[in-house]
Amino acid sequence: MGRWEPNARGRLEQAALELYSEQGFEETTVKEIAQRAGLTERTFFRHFTDKREVLFPHSNPLQEFIVTGLVGAPESAAPIDAMAMALEAASGLFQERQEVVRRRQAVVSANPELQERELIKLASLASAVTDALRGRGVEEPAASLVAEAGIAVFKIAFVRWIGETDQGDFARLVRDTFDELKTVTAGG
């Protein structure tokens, strides 16, 4: 093990995102990322399996947050409200990192292979969320509907949030978008 580097993971992430933005994801090497961060390749590989993992961490904190939120929501909450609470809580993962999140999203959007990876990640999120809802006793098709609708709300709120120039309140946007879902499905 090399010596301990303060916030090595964050510095590597920052350096990687800069390079992916500047010169493209495909064109960037781990060596360049480590150099830009002032660290060694060895340190890079202590934190990430490969350069794609900077964008798609193996541990999926978003999924863990949402599933934990669903498990912890009051038993009396209607499925859609439990979902809304879990997503609002998960928005906190992004709130303080708008610049990094926005940059990551630009890198992913610019690369078809990464976009596919993102779609796969979202599909597996939907499936984990559906399972968590079933765990709350929600039957089908309600569990799938609430999961899919909730993730659609989150995605749409996310696009609105990263489009805002000032650091807006992501949780509020999630809440508003849920309300708009209720309005449109009611025929409004």
Add this chain to the structure above:
Amino acid sequence: MGRWEPNARGRLEQAALELYSEQGFEETTVKEIAQRAGLTERTFFRHFTDKREVLFPHSNPLQEFIVTGLVGAPESAAPIDAMAMALEAASGLFQERQEVVRRRQAVVSANPELQERELIKLASLASAVTDALRGRGVEEPAASLVAEAGIAVFKIAFVRWIGETDQGDFARLVRDTFDELKTVTAGG
């Protein structure tokens, strides 16, 4: 041009799906498909670019049907109702072909690369549907919400439909699933 073969496209599709089911998509060659269908490889390539196109036609009839349905829905219809009408109409594309559709779905589900392709197709469908709703004057985020929610309903109704042993009424399932969406989003 070779001589005209009656229903060559349908025979090739049928032969391809049989072979993909029996021995796997990767393992099947165009030569085998043509042989099974009693046709030539040349005929195959008059109908399909490659063996993947049997599963994912370039012309996207589902997308065309839904978009046409949205364009044609009464001006007075609420966005969610226009969406429901368009999806009910699109269900007719599948109704008479349950066995073929079910077999295709089993082939796609068994192969990660094909599943990715399916996710990409759905994402591009969502984007075309959102555009069609904007064309009806629906603003954001309502257009994206109605598109995403509608496609979620269609996907869920589709899974229910191919799970039914008898050839159930897909349009009715789409309608019922829309009603359940309304119930769950209202907090039911």
